Amino acid sequence: MKNKDVTLHIGDVITEGDIQYRILYIRVDTAFVCIMNITKLDIRALVTTDITDGIMSHEFGQIVDSSSRIVDIDSLSDYEAEIYNRNKEIIEIVNNEYHPDYIRLMGKGSKPILTEIQHKYGITPATLWAIIRKYLQSGLKYNSLVPAKRTRSGKPAYTTKTGSPGKYGVTTRIVVDDVILGYFEEALEYYKSGRVKSLKSAYDKMNNLHFSTSRMLPDGSYQTGILLPITERPSERQFYYYCSQHITPEEKDRIKTSAMEARNNKRLLLGSSRTGVTHPGDYLEGDALEVDLSLISLEEADQTVSRPIVYALRDVYTMAIVAISVGYDNNSVIGLSNVMLNLCDDKIEYCARYGIELPDARLWPSNFIPSHIRVDRGSDFKSKEFERMCNDLNITRELVSGGTGSLKGTIEQFFHQIHSKINPHTEDNGLIEKRFDSNHHKEAVLNITEFTRMLIQCVIQYNQRHMDSYTLTKDMIDKNIDATPITLWEYGCQYFGSPVPITDRNQYLYSLMCSGNAKVSRQGIYFKGLYYFNEEDESLLDTMRRVQNKRVAMSIRYDPRDATYIYYQDQGIMKRASLMEGRPGNADYKGMTFKEVDDYQHKKKLMDHEAKQRNDQIDADTFAVIDTEVKTAARRHEHFNNTSNIRETRESEKQAISHANSITARLEKTEVDAPEPADEQPKIANSDDVKSPARKRPKKAAKPADSQNNASGASEEPTSGTAADNNSESASKTTVTQDEYFKHLSEFADMF
Numbered sequence: 001m002k003n004k005d006v007t008l009h010i011g012d013v014i015t016e017g018d019i020q021y022r023i024l025y026i027r028v029d030t031a032f033v034c035i036m037n038i039t040k041l042d043i044r045a046l047v048t049t050d051i052t053d054g055i056m057s058h059e060f061g062q063i064v065d066s067s068s069r070i071v072d073i074d075s076l077s078d079y080e081a082e083i084y085n086r087n088k089e090i091i092e093i094v095n096n097e098y099h100p101d102y103i104r105l106m107g108k109g110s111k112p113i114l115t116e117i118q119h120k121y122g123i124t125p126a127t128l129w130a131i132i133r134k135y136l137q138s139g140l141k142y143n144s145l146v147p148a149k150r151t152r153s154g155k156p157a158y159t160t161k162t163g164s165p166g167k168y169g170v171t172t173r174i175v176v177d178d179v180i181l182g183y184f185e186e187a188l189e190y191y192k193s194g195r196v197k198s199l200k201s202a203y204d205k206m207n208n209l210h211f212s213t214s215r216m217l218p219d220g221s222y223q224t225g226i227l228l229p230i231t232e233r234p235s236e237r238q239f240y241y242y243c244s245q246h247i248t249p250e251e252k253d254r255i256k257t258s259a260m261e262a263r264n265n266k267r268l269l270l271g272s273s274r275t276g277v278t279h280p281g282d283y284l285e286g287d288a289l290e291v292d293l294s295l296i297s298l299e300e301a302d303q304t305v306s307r308p309i310v311y312a313l314r315d316v317y318t319m320a321i322v323a324i325s326v327g328y329d330n331n332s333v334i335g336l337s338n339v340m341l342n343l344c345d346d347k348i349e350y351c352a353r354y355g356i357e358l359p360d361a362r363l364w365p366s367n368f369i370p371s372h373i374r375v376d377r378g379s380d381f382k383s384k385e386f387e388r389m390c391n392d393l394n395i396t397r398e399l400v401s402g403g404t405g406s407l408k409g410t411i412e413q414f415f416h417q418i419h420s421k422i423n424p425h426t427e428d429n430g431l432i433e434k435r436f437d438s439n440h441h442k443e444a445v446l447n448i449t450e451f452t453r454m455l456i457q458c459v460i461q462y463n464q465r466h467m468d469s470y471t472l473t474k475d476m477i478d479k480n481i482d483a484t485p486i487t488l489w490e491y492g493c494q495y496f497g498s499p500v501p502i503t504d505r506n507q508y509l510y511s512l513m514c515s516g517n518a519k520v521s522r523q524g525i526y527f528k529g530l531y532y533f534n535e536e537d538e539s540l541l542d543t544m545r546r547v548q549n550k551r552v553a554m555s556i557r558y559d560p561r562d563a564t565y566i567y568y569q570d571q572g573i574m575k576r577a578s579l580m581e582g583r584p585g586n587a588d589y590k591g592m593t594f595k596e597v598d599d600y601q602h603k604k605k606l607m608d609h610e611a612k613q614r615n616d617q618i619d620a621d622t623f624a625v626i627d628t629e630v631k632t633a634a635r636r637h638e639h640f641n642n643t644s645n646i647r648e649t650r651e652s653e654k655q656a657i658s659h660a661n662s663i664t665a666r667l668e669k670t671e672v673d674a675p676e677p678a679d680e681q682p683k684i685a686n687s688d689d690v691k692s693p694a695r696k697r698p699k700k701a702a703k704p705a706d707s708q709n710n711a712s713g714a715s716e717e718p719t720s721g722t723a724a725d726n727n728s729e730s731a732s733k734t735t736v737t738q739d740e741y742f743k744h745l746s747e748f749a750d751m752f
Helices: 048-056 078-098 112-121 125-137 178-192 199-210 236-246 249-256 259-266 333-344 347-352 384-392 405-426 448-462 474-478 485-496 505-512 538-547 594-636 646-660 663-667 705-750
Strands: 013-016 019-027 030-035 043-047 061-063 212-216 222-227 283-290 304-306 309-315 321-327 372-375 396-399 514-521 524-527 530-533 552-558 565-570 573-579
Touching: 013 048, 019 043, 019 125, 030 048, 030 125, 043 048, 078 112, 078 125, 112 125, 178 199, 178 236, 199 212, 199 222, 199 236, 283 333, 283 405, 309 333, 309 405, 321 333, 321 448, 333 384, 333 505, 347 448, 372 405, 384 396, 384 505, 384 514, 405 448, 474 485, 514 538, 524 552
Parallel strands: 283 372, 372 396
Antiparallel strands: 013 019, 013 061, 019 030, 030 043, 212 222, 283 309, 309 321, 514 524, 514 552, 524 530, 530 573, 552 565, 565 573
């Protein structure tokens, strides 16, 4: 509601002195509000002009709702998650009955829906009203449904049965503990195992197995199956209560008939896709379409890309198209989340990105959360991620039976109309005709931007088209309501209630992100091979200092379209961690998608695998060279070394090396002669061809001269000849090995 410079929004808080009003709904000239900060539900209807005039005159104050507290169900305990989901189911039932006219909750008249809720969930009226009050006072936000932290864990350990004593005699004294619960579960499974089994027969079987005894008769025989006294066994009421909490009426129908039979028995035999749909946004139908059209690349006009994938959402009550997305992701959570993001986009801005002027936002309804989404059993729609998204947003996901597209006929009809509009213009221009002589890839002329622009124009025109086949109600005919989607949307919102608006954009976007598990250490947040950090989060800094080199699990959300950031929640506040650009190799992935990051990491692993094979060859060659050097030197060196002049010899060698490496010699380009080695430098030899002779130690005493000369003369010539032959053979072999070694080094250098 807008009046000059004052704009009223759903969720805003209007202050009048110490009283605060939360705006729940605005209809024409009336704003429905509830009083905040009280423990009783009080809903009132105020005239919008009185509010705006009061704000202008400063009699009233206005607080625009900008809270951004989010709920991450993965961070809740089992108890908190159970209560949160129960509360969401209760609010969904209340919304279906009373949204947006919550003022009908006031008064002392009969409210059978609320009575049914109390019986179904086993809660007291006070608890039910507290749930409704907190939800309305928060501005229709589901984060108000998270239960307060429990001050104690677990249930109290009762030692005696609680409750009032029986009115008609002795009753059971059994306390339902873990053992009794095990018996109840066993009996319930017996009940589920067949169509003719009843709860009473299951109760009787449990008594016979676990709460009966036997006794000896006078004739010496035994009588079995004698039940214990009622005080020593559970009552039927205790067992029936357990069953009511662990099986729903729908499950009973499926167990006692069949899933297909129960579905057929429960559905209306006469009706249409609009049967049971009460207002705009109540039911959406969603699907994905592989368009029979080949597209070309945005970057290379002569490169074909093939088919685009269109995701769309259509409102069942009005037949309006409320969201679309175009891409190349098929059966993908990315494509599915794209269309959910488009549902919250400002359609005027969205059209402007493609050069299209949308004169009125009412031509394309958006920015609301549907109550139900009806989809098929595609891998994207039945995925765990989409199930989590719907659960976070309190959307009921309905999966139709496989192979029954007629159960979501409205969206299928839209896709058929899209083809009928586009195909005549794209023949011989990329239309896939499914014929053997079709040249659609070669004839393609449109890119994805041009195709998206065409689709947007079709949606805008379609939402304004009259529908001959739409069945108008008597009231619609009396009020001269034209059967066009946008007219039906205005009519439905005015008389039957509009859908729940997206009041918390951060919570909506957080719910559409993919969930993941990261690791926190003193190096930062590690996720999918990358490191992230948030320098403004003191809590994260404390965690990093505390864990040091350990890696602690952390639940995060991420957008698969952008690896620059990851998101997490801390005490209900959404926080963002960015890539650590100071870490080598990390900043290179800024702005990439996680798919591109994964491709680079996969390529890196392939490079490492190939390089390991080269490293193995280099290591083998290096081992051979070193082994040859050592063994050749060992073969040449037959005696122990002189150790008496180590210091003097080291100094002499050091100075000789200094002369050989002097800068002056390099500047003057003169040659500096290095000291001649005592022996010729050995050539490289293959370690397998060299046999190291055993070292000879100095002889302890000299033999007589004659015998020494004779021995020397007898052995000198043959020994010398043998050594020469060995040296010649070794030299020829080492030359080949050296060539092969440098060949390997040359091949390795060529790679760079």
